[in-house]
Amino acid sequence: MASKSININLKVWRQKNAKANGAMETYKLDDVSTDSSFLEMLDQLNEQLVTEKKEPVAFDHDCREGICGMCSLFINGRAHGPETGITTCQLHMRSFKDGDTIYIEPWRSKAFPVVKDLVVDRSAFDRIQQAGGFVSVNTSGNTIDANSIPVPKQDADKAFEAAACIGCGACVATCKNGSAMLFVGAKVSQYALLPQGQVEATDRVLNMVRQMDEEGFGNCTNTGACEIECPKGISLENIARMNREFLKASSK
Amino acid sequence: MAKSALLKSSIAKKYWMALTGLFLCLFLAGHLAGNLQLLLPNASEKFNAYALFMTTNPAVKILSYLTYISIIFHAVDGILLTFQNRAARPVRYVKTNPAANSGFASRNMAVLGTVILIFIVTHMVNFWARMHFDKNIPLMKTTISVKGQEPREFYVGTGDGQYYMVDQVALEGEAKDTTANMMMMPKQLKIVNRTEVYNAGANVKVGNVYKDLHKITVDFFRDPKVGLLATLGYVIAMLALAFHLWHGFQSAFQSLGINNKFTPTIKFVGRAFAIIVPLLFAIIPLYIHFTK
Incomplete structure (x- = not known):
């Protein structure tokens, strides 16, 4: 699939800390490669925010290989985004179209309190x-092999x-x-x-x-x-x- | 620990929801079988005899109390679960797309259940309460014409395996030689408490006069003012019941831990039940309202 660039609008949950009230913030992000992963897109957003001297968006991620379970994100009303059988790090921007508005929210559960922005505990x-x-x-030294x-x-x-x-x-x-x-x-x-x-x-x-x-x-x-x-x-x-x-x- | 867990825990609540729900499915099947008699050619006789059986048989009484308890438990448990589940997500999502991963019925069991509960209450006020408490409930009558005589109206009763045709005058309750008649075998009968047939001489209860639940039902759905509304309300409630069963039937088995090679069959039976039972229930008021 040929790589191309899309311009997107983002609505992201921003929340200073666990006690603060949060709200959805709107961002415009241009020239996003459809080959980039969703998390790379967020990295790109954060670079833009840092350049603008704004606080980058906090989000969870670790292995970015779909096996650690660290990334989360409720994207356009669905956990890990619109595709099934993958984590957010395995979601790519080719799943979105030019001009799309993408809602990004943290997991919502009483048992998963928000730590900051999109990070939950x-x-x-x-x-x-x-x-x-x-x-x-x-x-103690005489451990039995599980396969026995x-x-x-x-x-x-x-x-x-x-x-x-x-x-x-x-x-x-x-x-x-x-x-x-x-x-x-x-x-x-x-x-x-x-x-x-x-x-x-x-x-x-x-x-x-x-x-x-x-x-x-x-x-x-x-x-x-x-x-x-x-x-x-x-x-x-x-x-x-x-x-x-x-x-x-x-x-x- | 084990004992309290079976009452309080989230999984125990699911067991109770499933068990009461499945029992109520059995109740639905029985109730439907009784109601379908309203479509028979001699509906009046059949249905009123059935209504008398259902209000006097001791085994039915036990089942009916189990049904009341199940309905109350199912509703209270459902309300409790719904509040707990809402509390589990204090901050709602801004954007949701629930249709992407779950069916309409499964997401709206509480709303559908509420519609059904409202229906059950109105249904019991309209029929059950009248059958049990209405002192002026109409009694089943039949008109018999004998050649050369004026046609006469008789109340229809049953007891000791016999049918009685009780002269209207017997309703006065006084035992007089001439006030009671039975077809075929003349006997002195009187009626006490409007529906109980007594042998006037021995003062022994011999049977009951039929309460005319058939007439109440037919009049209700044919009422010139509210008959159409009642029929539509009934159909809407059955639609809610259909969706409720669509999810509920197979869900009950999953809650009880039954998810195996029989699950496709359970799902199929559940969906067939969810369509057939409410449909047959709904046909009855539609038939009564739009015919005769």
């Missing part, structure tokens, strides 16, 4: 993970699919209820499907769900939006599995 996910998203392994326990291929594949979750928070951001059940469902499933996860299965699901509720995430109503917006294609099956695990654990 996703440590709620870390606390859920710490509540039960692990297996306890004896590392046979796992049915089908289960291994499903566990791997669940483990593909990068914790970016797109599921929460896109859910009309601000629910984190796809994330927690994936983290519960990843262990529930494997023999190593059985020992702590009961406490795991109860503790992770309790932590999820305490963080202030909403309740899943099965709209399925998370599954479509998830950059890693985590399936709703994982939420159903968590629901099963929770019922099993609650009745023990």
Whole structure:
């Protein structure tokens, strides 16, 4: 595809800090290469802002390879922008047209407070993970190789699919209820499907769900939006599995 | 911990929503089967006999209380969830594009549910409350003509496996030799509390006169002033029900943790149920309003 340049209008959420009130600011950005990624476009905007002696826009990013889960952004009403199966760093400006107005907002959730501009604090996910998203392994020197326990291929594949979750928070951001059940469902499933996860299965699901509720995430109503917006294609099956695990654990 | 989790947690709320919702689907199927009798040729007799059964049978009574509880629980749980879910996003997005990743019905369950709840309340005021509390409820009548005599009106009753044709005069409640008649087998009958048929001699209850719910229903949807409005309101409520079921039926299974090789079948059955049941419900008032 031949590279070309487009001129775009941006409406970006600007917020000084966690306590300040934010608002949408409008910027005009010319000569954006359609080959540049969305984050490179934001870099270009920030260069322009710095040249104008204005405060650059704060946004999260790290690997820019679509695997770290650090980038976020609610673009034109969709988590990670208009394409599916990718993170924002993998979104390119060829998905937009000359003259487009692009809305860029931070993830919106009570549990993800805005730190500055487009940066949100996703440590709620870390606390859920710490509540039960692990297996306890004896590392005193006689650690048993994980592969020494046979796992049915089908289960291994499903566990791997669940483990593909990068914790970016797109599921929460896109859910009309601000629910984190796809994330927690994936983290519960990843262990529930494997023999190593059985020992702590009961406490795991109860503790992770309790932590999820305490963080202030909403309740899943099965709209399925998370599954479509998830950059890693985590399936709703994982939420159903968590629901099963929770019922099993609650009745023990 | 485990016990409190089954009441308070987000996932437990989903279980209750799913269980009450699925029970109400069963109720819908039963209610529809009863209502469809309104389309039969001898609708009056069939429907009134059914209404008497539904208001007097003890098993039905238990089911009806379960239904009331389910409706209340489903609505209260739904309202609670909706408020919690709104609180989970205190600052709304400026720009949203929800149609890109979710269906209309799935996003509007609360609104659709509210329409259905309003319908249930008005529906119960119009029919259920009259059936239970209206002291002047019309009773089912039939006119019998015998050759050489004036045609006479009788109230229709049932009990002990027999049908009664009770002379109008029996309504006075006084046991007189001449005031009660039964077709075929003359017996002294009197009516107490407007609907209870007593054997006048032994003073034993032998049955009930039919409350004419069929007439109430037909009059309601054929009312020259509000009949059209009532019919349209009914159809709109059934449309809301269709969308509610479109998402709700299959969603209930997902909430209960059932998402496996049967899911495509569950989705298909749910969508068929969501179309067929409200459609058949809606045909009845339309038929009553626009025919005869």
